[in-house]
Amino acid sequence: MTDITVAPSRRRETTRAKLFEAAAQVFAEVGMxxxxxxxxxxxAGFTRGAFYSNFESKDQLFLELITHMTEAKLDEVAVRVRAIEPGEIADPAALVHQIIGVSEGAGMEPQLVSELRTQALRDPRMAEAYLAWHDGIIGRVEQIIDEVTALHPVRLRLTAPQAARLLVDIADDTCVRAAIEGCSRAQTEELLKERLQQIVVALVDIG
Structure with a gap:
């Protein structure tokens, strides 16, 4: 019985993963x-039937794709936070480097976020979904900040909710501007790391 129930579930996960990958490429190339x-x-190499057995519409796929990519990135950041040993962080800039590492931005495409915002400006349903998505990101970042302050001698000059919203806004603005300027992914990662280091230095006392 286990084989009968698990195999379809795994096939569905594989199908969804391939559709997500294909959709990310197509949306980034031509827009939603x-x-x-x-x-x-x-x-993706699938039929329309495979698509509609997993998603009700292109809009639903787009929203789930953005959510999936964002959650994957924040999960990675959370893992990095938990891996930091007490006393390992010497200054705020080092904190950003340790948490972000070399892979910041690897799970998200600025073009996709910009596309979501554009759709939200046109469609009230997408606007509601965008605001819920954005608030969810801020909530996750707030949780990560709370973990950092609980595990390490870190003092914030703002409340955790205020700091989370500011960091998300800075990251969002940086990625969108980099996309408009035609920056490569590596350039975007470096610019984002630089701006986050600047704001964290202003927000945080360590020791």
């Missing part, structure tokens, strides 16, 4: 409006 279910299915 120009993207079609057929384009995504062709890129």
């Amino acid at each position: 409006d120009a993207a079609s279910v057929e384009m995504i299915c062709d890129r």
Whole structure:
């Protein structure tokens, strides 16, 4: 019985993962409006039936894709926070470097976030979804900040909710501007790390 129930679930996870990957590529290349279910299915190597057995619409796929990518990145950051030994962090800039590491931005595409914001400006339903998504990010970042302050001698000059919102806004603005300027992913990562270090230095006392 286990094989019968688990195998379809694993196949569904594999199908969804391939659709997410294909959708990320298509949305980044042509935007959400120009993207079609057929384009995504062709890129993933699936039929429309496979698509609609996993997602009700292109909008739902887009929202789930953004959420999936964001959660994966924040999960990675949370793991990095828990891996820091007490006393290992000497200054705020080092804190950012230790937590972000070399992979910041690897799980997100600034173009996709910009596309979500554009759709939210046009469609009240997407606006509601965007605000819920954005608030969810801030909530996760606040949790990470709380973990840092609980595990290490870190003092904030703002409350955790205020610091979380500021960090998310700075990261969002940096990624969007980098996308508009045509920066590469590596350039975007470096710029983001630099700006986050600057703001954390202003926000945090260590020791």
